[in-house]
Amino acid sequence: MSNTKHKAFPEHFLWGGSTSAYQVEGAWNEGGKGPSVQDVKQLPEGTSDFKVAADHYHHYQEDVALMAEMGFKSYRFSIAWTRIVPDGDGAINEEGIQFYQNLIDELLKHQIEPVVTVYHFDLPAALEEKGGWDNRETIDAFVRYCDILFDRFGDKVKYWQTINEQNMMILSGAAIGTGSDSMQKTYQQNHHMLVAQAKAMKHCHDKLAEAKIGPAPNISITYPKTNKPEDIQAAQCFNALRNWLYLDMAVYGRYNHQAWAILEANDALPTFEPGDEEVLKAGKADFIAFNYYTSGTVEAYPVGEATTDEKTADQQKGQGIPGFFRQVPHGDLEKTEFGWEIDPIGLRITANEIYSRYALPLMITENGLGGRDTFTEDGKVHDDYRIHYLREHIEQMQLAISDGVELFGYHPWSAIDLISTHEGFRKRYGFIYVNRSDFDLKDLSRIRKDSFYWYKDVIASNGENL
Numbered sequence: 001m002s003n004t005k006h007k008a009f010p011e012h013f014l015w016g017g018s019t020s021a022y023q024v025e026g027a028w029n030e031g032g033k034g035p036s037v038q039d040v041k042q043l044p045e046g047t048s049d050f051k052v053a054a055d056h057y058h059h060y061q062e063d064v065a066l067m068a069e070m071g072f073k074s075y076r077f078s079i080a081w082t083r084i085v086p087d088g089d090g091a092i093n094e095e096g097i098q099f100y101q102n103l104i105d106e107l108l109k110h111q112i113e114p115v116v117t118v119y120h121f122d123l124p125a126a127l128e129e130k131g132g133w134d135n136r137e138t139i140d141a142f143v144r145y146c147d148i149l150f151d152r153f154g155d156k157v158k159y160w161q162t163i164n165e166q167n168m169m170i171l172s173g174a175a176i177g178t179g180s181d182s183m184q185k186t187y188q189q190n191h192h193m194l195v196a197q198a199k200a201m202k203h204c205h206d207k208l209a210e211a212k213i214g215p216a217p218n219i220s221i222t223y224p225k226t227n228k229p230e231d232i233q234a235a236q237c238f239n240a241l242r243n244w245l246y247l248d249m250a251v252y253g254r255y256n257h258q259a260w261a262i263l264e265a266n267d268a269l270p271t272f273e274p275g276d277e278e279v280l281k282a283g284k285a286d287f288i289a290f291n292y293y294t295s296g297t298v299e300a301y302p303v304g305e306a307t308t309d310e311k312t313a314d315q316q317k318g319q320g321i322p323g324f325f326r327q328v329p330h331g332d333l334e335k336t337e338f339g340w341e342i343d344p345i346g347l348r349i350t351a352n353e354i355y356s357r358y359a360l361p362l363m364i365t366e367n368g369l370g371g372r373d374t375f376t377e378d379g380k381v382h383d384d385y386r387i388h389y390l391r392e393h394i395e396q397m398q399l400a401i402s403d404g405v406e407l408f409g410y411h412p413w414s415a416i417d418l419i420s421t422h423e424g425f426r427k428r429y430g431f432i433y434v435n436r437s438d439f440d441l442k443d444l445s446r447i448r449k450d451s452f453y454w455y456k457d458v459i460a461s462n463g464e465n466l
């Protein structure tokens, strides 16, 4: 039990919710949109595709009205690169620009602050065909796309995030539909994304004096399995590779030394082109957005020892590099029905750790519980398990604030039901139920879950009534 003196949430705390374009919008080939890697990827059998999703593209006004009813102060969503530039680096699609103008205007009409992610797993398929992030030309295409967004939406959008969960794209490409088989190639792609991000942050600052921009990685503290020094050292390594590599770069413009050593030992060092070092140094984050679902646990992984990892395409499990670390179950934590460990205190620890290292304001851009919700005969969705999960995380968030962490926003995943990265529509996260299943689109009507009413009260009381 913590003895910390509770402080209230700051007066203008951004209570909101989160989504991403390809998981919520649908209309995958409408309005001039080009295909993204998510539209063309091979899906595991029995999993729905992203073509209709929650059909937010056609329901955005109704959805924003529901967010307003919950009292959202902010909404974190992503813009689909392929709506703005359908082939990634060619002509601008004015219809796509118009869609986001309408969405942003709708939000502002309800006094909801737009928090925009530029790129959330949905690289244009046309760029992937030209080598994707292997190809340095993708850096230029990304920066041009960002410039278009800054020019067109910069008068209305203050908060920007560059790349959602770049660390998960690199570590768990199989779950997300990104990445490559070779470790060196993967970290070369990573390097190109880091260069692209640094350039985008610089352009944002040059163009928009008032804007704030930062990265949006998934940051979770990793625990050692035991207090043996070998396990503690393994945890330090995984934290470096999974977490600090991305934040050291976004804040200090340099590679984390331990992450670099791990890459070196695995012949996976990225090649720098002349000028990269200066570019990386010049890109400065104004704040850190991070996604947190659970913590991780690792143990030492002696070279030559047979692997015991769970082989899985799930972004929260199964990481291991011989000689450094291997991920193992925590052992004492409860799990969601999809097998993700639940660790609210880990959120407080993570927030404190980030703030100690970087001393920048923090915003939580994802946190939530995926479950198979049931639409019951009384026309409701009784998702008390979600309320329980969110309540415990909000309590820890408040404790982190009481510890002195500058935390200014919370955006649970997800504002509304949408398609999971690799588990289809059956794994739901929203406050708003969308009436469809994996393969039956039904009427796509919106139903307020029990968590909707609960969160409304949390927001109205600025976090007092949990």
Ligand code: BGP
Pocket (backbone or CB within 6 Å): 020, 023, 164, 165, 168, 218, 291, 315, 366, 370, 413, 419, 420, 421, 422, 423, 427
């Ligand atoms: C994060 C992603 C989201 C999202 C969420 C839940 O990794 O940024 O896009 O979907 O995790 O994951 P999943 O859908 O796999 O349950």
